[in-house]
Amino acid sequence: MKMPNFLIIGANKSGTTTLYNYLKQHPEIYLSSLKEPHFFSYGYDERCPIAEISPITNLKDYCALFRQVSNETAIGEASTSYLNHPQAAKRIYSCLPNVKLITILRDPVEGAYSKFLMEYRKQFDISSKQDPLHVFEQAVLTSSSIRMNGLYYKKIQRYLQFFNQEQLKIYLFEDLKNNTESLLQDVFLFLDVDENFHVDKSLDIYNAGGIPKNKIIYNYLEKSRRLSHTIKPFISEALLKQIYNVYANIRNFNFVQPPKLPLEIRKQLIDIYRDDILHLQDLLHRDLSTWLE
Numbered sequence: 001m002k003m004p005n006f007l008i009i010g011a012n013k014s015g016t017t018t019l020y021n022y023l024k025q026h027p028e029i030y031l032s033s034l035k036e037p038h039f040f041s042y043g044y045d046e047r048c049p050i051a052e053i054s055p056i057t058n059l060k061d062y063c064a065l066f067r068q069v070s071n072e073t074a075i076g077e078a079s080t081s082y083l084n085h086p087q088a089a090k091r092i093y094s095c096l097p098n099v100k101l102i103t104i105l106r107d108p109v110e111g112a113y114s115k116f117l118m119e120y121r122k123q124f125d126i127s128s129k130q131d132p133l134h135v136f137e138q139a140v141l142t143s144s145s146i147r148m149n150g151l152y153y154k155k156i157q158r159y160l161q162f163f164n165q166e167q168l169k170i171y172l173f174e175d176l177k178n179n180t181e182s183l184l185q186d187v188f189l190f191l192d193v194d195e196n197f198h199v200d201k202s203l204d205i206y207n208a209g210g211i212p213k214n215k216i217i218y219n220y221l222e223k224s225r226r227l228s229h230t231i232k233p234f235i236s237e238a239l240l241k242q243i244y245n246v247y248a249n250i251r252n253f254n255f256v257q258p259p260k261l262p263l264e265i266r267k268q269l270i271d272i273y274r275d276d277i278l279h280l281q282d283l284l285h286r287d288l289s290t291w292l293e
Contacts, residue, residue, distance in 0.1 A: 002066035004032075006076040006100040006191055007092065009159075010083030011152065013114040014106035015176040020078045022184060025200060028193035030072035032065040037077055040092050041085035059095075074191040083155050093162035100190060101163060106173035107291045108150020108277070109269045112140075113261050115149060121212060132211065133259050140268055150273050153280040170284060210255030217254045221247060 008016055017035070024031045038055035039062045056062045069075055082088040083103055092099060106114075116136050139146050159168060169190050175183045180201065188195040212218035224247065235243075270292055281288040 001063050002069045002075060003063065003096060004066065004076045004099065005096075006074055006102065007082065007096075008076065008078035008080075008102045008104075009088070010080040010103050011105055011111065012080045012084070012149065013111050013118065014080075014104040014173045016078055016080050016104055019102075019104060019176065019187075022180075022199045022201070023074075023076070023187065026074075026188065026193055026197050028072055028197075029074045029076070029191065030066065030069045032077040034065055035077070036079045036081070037062060037065060038079045038081050040095070041079065041081040041088045073193050076191075083152075084149070086158065089159045089162050097162075099163075099167065101159065101168045102171070102187065102190070103156070103168070104171045104173055104176060105152050105280075108152065108273045109261070109266050109291070111173075112146050112149050112269060113258075116146065117211065117258050121218065133262065133265070136261075137265050140265060147269075147272050150269070151276045153276045153283060156280070156283070172286065210252075211258050212254050213256055214254055217250070221251050221254070 008019060010016065020031060020035055023029050034056070039057070042055040042057045056065070065077065066075055082092065092101075113136065116139060117132065120132050120135065156168070156170065169187065171183055171186075181198075184199060185195045188197060274292060277288050277291050
């Protein structure tokens with residue numbers, strides 16, 4: 001019975017899809033074709049609702065995700081809900097005490113806004129003339145999930161109650177964006193695979209955000225994307241890449257850049273995240289002052 005020996009645990013909107021697609025290219029790494037099985041975070045919790053997903057809820061189906069593992073050294077999956085869910089760390093430890101954990105963290109204000117835009121796209125009405133900034137400002141005041149989403153230090157501490165620091169690799173979104181090769185080499189070393197392998201970065205942004213100009217086109221593309229997950233195991237990587245290129249080109253044509261987040265709203269969120277950022281800065285020994293500006 002094959003089980004993963006590493007997990008990408010989050011965070012939301014921090015480049016985990018891009019990392020997943022990079023690691024999937026490595027011949028010594030096996031990643032489940034279902035990117036987010038959410039096995040260790042299934043079930044509803046008001047602090048971390050898992051919406052619009054079909055999680056794997058039993059061990060038999062979870063193990064089936066890794067049935068095709070052959071000689072790969074690193075076996076893993078990526079579920080961003082694991083960082084948020086209050087019981088995930090304990091559940092993972094009870095099943096995989098020696099697992100290696102990878103997380104990417106992003107400026108929590110940017111992450112909160114990006115996550116909001118993802119939800120906004122699902123409810124977008126082209127005729128409503130609804131101002132996303134006004135909706136986001138109201139959400140900041142009323143939604144506990146938005147306010148808690150960027151409290152990374154508290155969430156990492158849950159993992160450090162069960163796992164030692166050598167099992168946990170914490171990267172920043174800026175690392176993935178600006179120092180991709182160095183980050184990947186470090187990940188490969190962490191996973192005990194060939195660190196000199198070079199990935200194809202021709203599709204650098206696998207999950208970029210924006211606001212759709214046309215809701216009908218957006219809905220059609222989303223249905224097509226979900227269908228692609230069903231047929232993915234039955235088509236070649238080359239064909240899959242061609243399909244994705246068509247999808248990405250249409251999606252980008254249909255998207256416009258979201259309005260820039262006003263300084264007043266950013267300050268509101270920074271006040272919420274400030275103490276957590278300072279604790280995280282000490283833990284990582286990284287300068288996070290730009291997150292407080």
